[in-house]
Amino acid sequence: DEVVDLVDYKTGFPWPVAPSGEGASMELLNPDLDNSLGSSWKASAPQVSLNEATLLGYGDNSWKWRPGDSEASDPISSWRFEEFELDESWSSNVQSPVGYGRVNGVTINTAFDDMRGNYTSVFLRNEFEVAPGEIPSVIDLHYVADDGFVLWINGQEVERLNFEGEPSFGDRASGSRDEGKEYTKSIKNPGAFLVEGKNTVSVQLFNSSLSNSDLGFDLEIIRPKLEEAVYTPSPGSRNTAFSSNAPPNIRKVRHEPVEPSSNDAVIISAKVTDPQGVKSVTLEYCVIGPGSFVPAKLPHPVPNIPVNNPQQDNPDYEKGWVSVPMIKNGNQGEFASGEDMYSALVPPNDNRSLVRYRITIEDTEGARVRAPFIDDESLNFAYFVYDGIPNYEGQAGSSMESLPVYHLITRQSDYADCYAYNGGKQISQGTQARFYYNWQGAMVYDGVVYDNIKYRLRGANGRYHNRGKRSMRFRFNAGSYFQARDHNGKKYQKKRRTLTTGKGFDNRGTLTYGLNEAVSMFLFNKIGVPGPRTHWVHWRVIDNEEESPDKWRGDFHGFNFIIETYDVRFMESHGLEKGNLYKLINQTSDWRQQQRYQAAFAPNNGRDHSTIENQLDGRDSPEFIRAHVNVHKWNRWHALAEAIRHYDFWPSANKNMVYYFEPDYLPANNYNGKLWILPWDTDASWGPTWNSGHDVVYNALFSAGGGGADGNSTPELWPEYFNEVRELRDLLWQEDQINPIIDAFAAQLEPLEKADSARWKGAPADSGTYSGIGGAGASSIASLVRDMKRFAFSGGSWPGGSVGNGGRAAHLDTLQRSYGEGGKVPRKPTITFIGDEGFKSNGLVFKSSGFSDPQGASTFESIQWRLAEITPVNNDGVQLLPIFGLGAEWKFLDDGSDQGDAWRSADYDDSSWLVGFAPLGYADNQVVTTIDFGGESSDKHMTTYFRKRVAIDNLEEMGTIVLGLQRDDGAVIYVNGNEVGRSQMPEGKIGFDTRAS
Incomplete structure (x- = not known):
């Protein structure tokens, strides 16, 4: 194929935002325009907005049905299409809701009195009209269903609930949760299956068992009035954005x-x-x-937010x-x-x-x-406009910038309604209103204003506990995602669509500042189980004309704990293959609400999720479990969960974890992929806890407790699990490893501890206070650190259960023995170094002592070596100390200007330059940061400037600096103003208009 044109597109001004993932295509306003300029493009025009209309209503009396005692047609799919002719087995003009028995919140109008004990499915058909020229760009499905169904419009499947696979008349629903709940699904671009005139709705309704006591179904199809433009592509026709005279x-x-x-x-x-x-x-x-x-936009009144009504x-x-x-x-x-x-x-x-x-x-x-x-x-x-952090309660403002400073600018009434210290403003648990971004503000960080963003609270049981800080979630606008930095000041590689904060205390009322969560997530990532990256910030809220009317009601709000959000950017930043991603949510098991990413080749109907929820248990074979679960990753996740006592879940709990389905699609797992469980919501850990830590996979391996447990087990998979527990204990859960990690994270908090305490401890109730929140952290961060170390290695008592002598280290030691596996473990070998003196990298040779096993020498299978990192050396024995590597962050100036020689010096002010991660460039699919070549394809900038500052503390120990360079076309390298190398450049003086050779 011939490449006709190539465009480096990025989301955000000056490029259009709407084509950044769904809906619109990106269209050139006029073919004569320079298509390298973002403003030469526009999103495809929205379809005409229509008033709201009910296409098919609840309680409609035009339904037709037949019992599922045989297939409705041959082929079995024919009955789903408009041209199918119904025979005498169908009953006509029946009114919904249909079903039998008592279904919560549903009054049955047409009863299937003979269904129970005779057949498990029912076939339903209905019709609705679409007027000429009024095929909508969106339709909304509203329905109640007990137990499961599959729904088609004009023969194309558009929705299903609690059912897997290709339906047949004798099949059964895969579950029966949330009886009587009304579901809503919006379908964009329904023109793919709708037609002008008559449209046929076909539903196959399923019960979960032949003897089930009830069944129910009703459906409403709405064409919503669209307050905002809905953009749709225009393939094969003239661009909808075409303009004979485009604006500048x-x-x-x-x-x-x-x-x-x-x-x-x-x-x-x-x-x-x-x-x-x-x-x-x-x-x-x-x-x-x-x-x-x-x-x-104006927020809806709380607590009863009408989530389907636009602001x-x-x-x-x-x-x-x-x-x-x-x-x-x-x-x-x-x-x-x-x-x-x-x-x-x-x-x-x-x-x-x-x-x-x-x-x-x-x-x-x-x-x-x-x-x-x-x-x-x-x-x-x-x-x-800002004059800097003011002094606070005797602490200099300059000393309060050890953490990144985030400003939220919002209305005082909005922030108060969101926080809801007033119980009358609190949104009831289990409602969709809890997920609604009701309030707006502006976030300021790192010199960037993110304006007109949305926010809400998050959390379930602990959302409104006490009158302290709240856990929040902020939604940023497409094209202006949030660029955060880690605790070392390095920008995260992926900008964030949402910013998630944690309140810093658990549901046991223990003040932790998020320290236990930060350490836990660091450890999960360290053992190869991807978890959210975390950092703390200095949080300020501008909602008052006065900056500090008193020490409690001013801008300063103390610490805030930032937690990476699970979405596609999480997978990209952690190097995970794209697979389906579900963040489990308390109060609902609906996969639609839990899904955070839909992978291209993964099931698109929640089948992977429901298979784990409804089929995985202790009665399954080891082969079935291995096919559906990455057992190795689960072993590591649960081993650390045992260590930190992250226990707040049970087999059917649906909370405090994430399902990631590795795209290992096999016939044995029905092409669902393999489950990894990833960590979430570890606030009740390192002491205070709830429940027993028995998740759905644990229930498949061991005899579990709690809701959904079945009491069975799979001992064949135990040795691998206990190997991981033992490895975690031997290599990581040691005082010389864990204690310095706790100390290092706590050190980030200590400079702001005094100010945070002044703001929250003993504060009046109306301003927000730590009153009612206890634990070691309520005394000091140093006390919290001692408490976490005591939990890990000494033992003691905490809400939710005590920890015996020796702490969780002793618990890990005894865990294997408690399942009878301890006597089967080979004796620990001794390793001896027998290589060249000086530990040269090309002379590392080790020897292990002989194999010894309580079960006899004949049990030897294999030996695996584990090597830790050491400081590298070259072949001459000289240490190589990395300064920075590929993919590092650089400052750059891409405006094509003549900067002379001054920009090369160490003291040059580059504070106004842009920042990005390498590789930096354009027109290359390996580029991470796209630079501006000037916007004129025929006259691109000849020079782009790059600068990076590095700190070297041991210069006297360095003899040589090794430079590595990737460039296209040419480059000259300067260190502190002195040229140290050039590649693909001519000899002589280099100017801003010098061409590469």
């Missing part, structure tokens, strides 16, 4: 300084071009003073904007200079102000557009 192109929108103080005027600049000529460039800006945040636009959002013209080539600052650059000056504003801005551009023929573009939910650009 805009890019390189920036403000300078990036982080202004209240003394700084701010220059806002943009590059604007147009083939017909640019008529005008207009800046609009709006100053939001502290304590006066204006959300773009209303806030009329105040469009008030207070000031318009000023932007001047071409005004030379008002570094970013504003250059060809086709337009700029305007915004005067200084008060400390803690949020300044929103947007830019309208128009060409000489009247085509205009406003940036950000219409499909960008951020709605505006923004910057934050």
